[in-house]
Amino acid sequence: MISLTINGEPRQFAKPLNCSDLLQELKLGGKRVAIERNGEIVPRSRFPEQALADGDKLEIVVAVGGG
Amino acid sequence: MKPHENLDPLVIAGKSYSSRLLVGTGKYKDFAETRAAVEASGTQIVTVAIRRTNIGQNPNEPSLLEAIPPSKYTLLPNTAGCYTADDAVRTLRLARELLDGHDLVKLEVLGDPKTLFPNVVQTLSAAETLVKDGFKVMVYTSDDPIIARQLEDIGCVAIMPLASLIGSGMGILNPWNLQIIIENAKVPVLVDAGVGTASDAAIAMELGCDGILMNTAIAVAKNPVLMASAMKKAVEAGREAFLAGRMPKKLYSAAPSSPATGLITPAPK
Numbered sequence: 323m324i325s326l327t328i329n330g331e332p333r334q335f336a337k338p339l340n341c342s343d344l345l346q347e348l349k350l351g352g353k354r355v356a357i358e359r360n361g362e363i364v365p366r367s368r369f370p371e372q373a374l375a376d377g378d379k380l381e382i383v384v385a386v387g388g389g
Numbered sequence: 390m391k392p393h394e395n396l397d398p399l400v401i402a403g404k405s406y407s408s409r410l411l412v413g414t415g416k417y418k419d420f421a422e423t424r425a426a427v428e429a430s431g432t433q434i435v436t437v438a439i440r441r442t443n444i445g446q447n448p449n450e451p452s453l454l455e456a457i458p459p460s461k462y463t464l465l466p467n468t469a470g471c472y473t474a475d476d477a478v479r480t481l482r483l484a485r486e487l488l489d490g491h492d493l494v495k496l497e498v499l500g501d502p503k504t505l506f507p508n509v510v511q512t513l514s515a516a517e518t519l520v521k522d523g524f525k526v527m528v529y530t531s532d533d534p535i536i537a538r539q540l541e542d543i544g545c546v547a548i549m550p551l552a553s554l555i556g557s558g559m560g561i562l563n564p565w566n567l568q569i570i571i572e573n574a575k576v577p578v579l580v581d582a583g584v585g586t587a588s589d590a591a592i593a594m595e596l597g598c599d600g601i602l603m604n605t606a607i608a609v610a611k612n613p614v615l616m617a618s619a620m621k622k623a624v625e626a627g628r629e630a631f632l633a634g635r636m637p638k639k640l641y642s643a644a645p646s647s648p649a650t651g652l653i654t655p656a657p658k
Contacts, residue, residue, distance in 0.1 A: 329441040349448035356439075356487035358479065363486050381441065383483050385453050387423060388438025388469050389413025389555070389604025 324376040341369035348382075355382050397632065399600050401577055402493060402525040402546040404463075406433045409594070410624045411465065411579065413604025417613065420456035426607055427457060429617035436465045436495055436602065439484045464488055465527065467495040472508065474498060474515035481519060494519070495549070495581075495602075497529035505555040505582075509536045513543065520544040529581050532566040534573060541576055548574055549581035549602060552593060556605045558585030561592045571597045587616075587623035594627025595635070 326333050328348075335347065341364055345351050357364045357372075358381040364372045374380070398405035411434040417423040427435055435457055443450055457464070466484030468477035481494045498515055500508035507530050519526050520543055527547040528540050537548045550570055553559035560583060561567065571578045577599035584590050584603045593601055601624055610616035649656070 328444050331444065333444070348445045350442060350444070353442070353452065354454055354487060355442055356483040358483055361479075363482050366486060366489075381483070382444065383439050383480075383487065384442040385437040385464070385466065385484075385487060386440045387414035387417060387420075387453055388440075388467055389415045389436055389602070 324374065326374060327379045329382060339374055341372045341374065344374060345369065350382070353384065355384050357382050397628070399577060401527065408433045409600035409628055410621055411436065411600060411602040412607060413602070414453060414457060415604050416608035420451055420453060422613060424456040426613045426617040429614045429621070430607065431621040433463055434465050435462045436467050436604070438469050439466055439480050439487065459488060463493065464491065465493060465495045468497050472499050474511045474518065477515040478518050481524060492523055493525045493527065495527050495529065507531055509533065513539060516540055516543045516545055532563050532570065534566060534569040537570045538573060541574055545576065547577045547579055549579045551582040552580045552589070553583030555582040557583060558606055559583055560585050560589040564592070564596055567596055567598065587619040590620050590623040591627035594624055595630050597631050
């Protein structure tokens with residue numbers, strides 16, 4: 323079991339996972355998002371390799387309407 | 390100069406744009422309306438905000454980038470809602486990754502949720518970090534000519550003073566400060582915030598602004614698509630009037646445009 327904080331919300335996952343797995347779990351697979359892990363940008367090309375660790379703080383963002 | 394916009398491009402960070410109107414994508418009823426208004430405005434540069442995504446609560450949420458594809462428009466990610474330099478820098482680093490390395494950004498660091506006035510101290514700090522990090526920074530600021538010059542010295546690619554408060558629609562409240570900023574800047578100056586209707590846009594362009602960024606004036610109009618079209622024309626008209634050079638204002642020495650002689654009745658003495 324690993325615990326992550328995603329966009330300020332605590333979430334638990336049964337198995338270790340990488341960024342791509344996480345996006346699938348969150349039903350965000352295939353969407354254009356950017357991820358910050360513990361204050362560092364995770365390049366989108368590295369989502370399949372970037373393993374997540376217990377206690378990681380993640381921000382997952384998208385583009386929305388704004389001025 | 391011929392009245393043809395492509396002969397008079399807006400050049401930002403070495404790239405030419407034929408439209409001098411930049412528009413935001415907030416406050417529309419839905420993405421269909423956003424897209425229709427953006428198309429009617431003739432814009433090439435469209436601002437977007439960067440926000441936390443839903444994390445599974447709403448998997449079928451439509452995406453703005455499907456309505457406003459990056460292949461068709463230059464997207465300008467903003468830092469709206471950021472109150473510190475650190476937050477603004479983090480937001481734009483995420484935006485750059487989100488948009489495949491796209492580095493043209495709009496920096497705004499706010500000072501106060503009531504007025505949305507910029508915090509110029511934090512703005513200067515964020516601009517320094519971003520320019521060093523390779524971003525091309527278009528920066529929202531107050532209409533203070535000294536701050537504008539400092540932002541230019543840091544290396545910002547466009548200076549974007551407010552004409553009045555964000556979302557206020559109060560128009561061009563201090564044309565004199567804008568004029569000083571325009572006269573001294575060597576990078577494009579765009580009015581960002583405060584335009585309420587087409588005449589405001591024309592006034593800003595007649596002052597010599599290089600362009601205008603607006604959102605609320607279009608999105609909150611009763612008919613946003615029609616207002617987008619009006620703004621396109623106002624920006625073009627204002628630009629042409631600026632280039633044409635207006636006639637001097639004269640209190641007296643009224644001069645008729647028609648011949649003063651040959652009247653059937655002589656003019657009074």
